[in-house]
Amino acid sequence: MRIGLLGTGPWARMAHAPALAGHDAVDFVGVWGRRPDAAKELADHYGVRAYDDVDALLAEVDAVAVALPPDVQAELAVRAARAGRHLLLDKPLAVAPERARAVVEAAGETGVASVVFFTTRFGADTESWITEQAGTDGWFTARAQWLAALFAPGSGGRPAGDSPFAASPWRRENGALWDIGPHALSVLLPVLGDARRVAAAAPGPGDTVHLVLDHTGGASSTVTLSLTAPPEAAGATVELRGSAGVAVLPDGDEGIVQTLARAVDALREAADTGRPHACDAAFALRVTEILAEAEALLGS
Known part of the structure; x- marks a missing residue:
């Protein structure tokens, strides 16, 4: 599979580019970004081509990996799918x-495969756990807490940590919910079933939300969910009872x-077999619909 990368930000540099370059079963063709200088720097590091024109990249690949803000991603994903790219x-x-x-x-419409990188779904241990619990009957309730300190206040009002994602405009605008x-x-739905409704949504401190x-x-x-938790309180847990x-x-x-490489393998399998992956674009659409329902309740 010949694959190109769309995006040059921190996620592209720390996850996508090394995963694609190090994968034995794909040919990492090149990089396109909204900042040509950043695309050239990233492409040069891996010895691939930097593309100034996204359509030129699409013409030379079988698939694209996208590491861009959500609505930029959606627009380019439509463009890539219509070009027949996975x-x-x-x-x-x-x-x-x-x-x-x-x-x-x-x-x-074009029959291309899609895989959305919900990180927990592609870890070997976490995916095995999710599969095991999805096959277990009788779950009564669940509690999920995903707390991060990305925007926790530090000295001088700056973020407490040094995460490269702290400067992300879309994260600042949309917060922990999104x-x-x-x-x-991505953990709760395969185990407990689809969310028939968001029964309640309430804000907490900072960008914290409770659903x-x-x-x-x-x-x-x-x-x-929170991106503004104290560093001492950060962490993620899901408990089923x-x-x-x-x-x-x-x-x-x-x-x-390594986790992203598993997602690459999942895309290759979906493309080869024609069988949709559990974390395809349709599943990701449902996640977006549920979060949009929650956002509407938070704003009411």
């Missing part, structure tokens, strides 16, 4: 359901490059 996308697919739906429709909400839903979900499997879940007892999501111990 899609390795990031979460959230978009922050507007209609834009996410356009990606699903374009992929459906940045880490997809992670929580209550009613699932088709009969269970309910609570979700707490039901007739089978208590189950807690294990910590993933793989690096992000």
Whole structure:
């Protein structure tokens, strides 16, 4: 599979580019970015071509990996799908359901495969746990907490940490609901079933949000999300309780490059077999719809 990278930001540099360059079963063709100088720098580092024109890149690949802000991603994913290119996308697919739906429709019209990189779903230990719990009956309730200190105040009002993502405009604008909400839903939905409705949504300190979900499997879940938690409180946990007892999501111990390589493998398999992956664009659309419902409740 010949694959190109769209995007040159921190996520592209630390995850996508090394994962594509180090993968034995794909040919990393080149990089396009909104900043040509950054595209050239990243491409030169891996000995591939920097493209000034995204359509020129699309003409020379079988697939694209996208590491761009959500709504930029959605627009380019539609363009790539209509060119017949398979899609390795990031979460959230978009922050507007209609834009996410356009990606699903374009992929459906051309028959291209899509995989959306919900990180927890591609870790070996975490995916095995999710599969095991999805096959277990009797879950009564679940609690998911995804707390990060990305925007926690530090000295002088600056973010407490040195994360390269702290400067991300779309994260600042959309907050934890859209940045880490997809992670929580990617674990809860395959285990408890789709969310029939967002029963409640309430704001907390900073950008913190609290959600209550009613699932088709009969269970309910609570979700707490934040990018402004104190560093000492940061961490992620998912706890399930039901007739089978208590189950807690294990910590993933793989690096992000290895985890993303698994997503590349999933895209290759979906493209080869024609069987949709569980984390395809249609699943990502559903995640966007649920988060949009929560956002509407928070704004009411």
